[in-house]
Amino acid sequence: MNESRQLDLFIDAPPPEPTTPRPPARREPRASRGDATVPTVRPQSLASGTRWREVRASTQSIGFVLKRSRRKSIGLTINDDGLLVTAPNWVTLAQIDEVVIEKSNWILDKLSAWYDRRAQLAMADTHWQDGGSVPYMGRRIVLRLGDTLGRTRLLGAEFEPRDGDVLSLALPRDADHARIRDAAHAWLQQQARTWFEQRLLHFLSAQGLQLRRWRLSSAATRWGSCNSDGNIMLNWRLIHFERDIIDYVVAHEIAHLREMNHSKDFWREVGRILPGFERARDALRQHDPATLPLI
Missing domain, CATH: 3.30.2010.10 (Metalloproteases ("zincins"), catalytic domain)
Structure with a gap:
């Protein structure tokens, strides 16, 4: 085979x-959170069908984006917006809060690691809004919204960008940050x-x-x-x-x-x-x- x-x-x-075998890399343990509070910040904007909710756990408050769906159980995900809780329509808010509190240690550990990574992001200072900038081929290009009749395109040489070149996104100026991020990511992948x-x-x-x-x-x-x-x-x-x-x-x-x-x-x-x-x-x-x- x-x-x-x-x-x-x-x-x-x-x-x-x-010819000399290398020992496996030693993974340094991540520092304990101790008594430090892990920030849970409301996103710049909320996608349609979602809401912001906060619950008090044993050590601190935890904020999260709540999304209702047809799934059969409550799901917890850490994404670019922090904690996303997806719950069936029939589950009560009290039941959702109970799950978040029960899983609070896991959530805070994951969020702490997520914030540690974001501190080093190549895009840490990117704001998904009109006028924000994003790294592209070693340069920073500027996001522009409002041209809903056109298509997403770079106003400049596609593969020889200069700092300040404009990436025109086919989105309205009031588009939420998730739509802006997704549109920019789709263009970057293309x-x-x-x-x-x-x-x-x-x-x-x-x-x-x-x-x-x-x-x-x-x-x-x-x-x-x-x-x-x-x-x-x-x-x-x-x-x-x-x-x-x-x-x-x-x-x-x-x-x-x-x-x-x-x-x-x-x-x-x-x-x-x-x-x-x-x-x-x-x-x-x-x-x-x-x-x-x-x-």
Whole structure:
């Protein structure tokens, strides 16, 4: 049986000696919350069919977005807006509050980790509103709303953006922040798909290689991967970074088509495909996919 083996691109540096086994990375425990209060902030705006609610747990108040649905049980999710509670229409508010209180330790731990990540986000200072800005290919472009008759488009060179270029979203000016975020994310993913494919074809052609297939991913732990079947995945969030960093990840995964390991031969192959890749690798090493926005 042919077992498909997948290699992940993490932010670790290559091993200095491939013949020496590396010990597993030691995970440092996250500091305890202690008596610190975890903020639960009402979102900039609420989507249709949702409401904001707060409940007092044993240690602090917990605010959350409540959404009614046809599901059969109460669901708790941490997303870009904090805590989302989805509950059946027949469940009372008292029952919902009881579940939140019962799960408060879990909720506060998850929210604490979520806020820790947001403190390092590439988009931490993004406000999903008219005039907000978002990182795109190493530059910050500005969101503009109001052109509801047009389509979402960048007013500038699509793949050579400049700071301050305008991303015109086909949304009314009073659109809520969730719609703005979703529209911007959809456009970023579309751009990622187009640009990544161009770069894949460029490097594959130069190396005389063929790719079975590739696709975008939204993995929270890796920027790219390649398995032994020759399939490549590239994290769409790379579109936030400059082109040199994108090229490094593409070259890294293409190198795995010849070297399914991280040996000296592998890194030599990366250097052959993309000379001087080290600068981009070192820059990317400072970023963890988990610290970038969810979609």
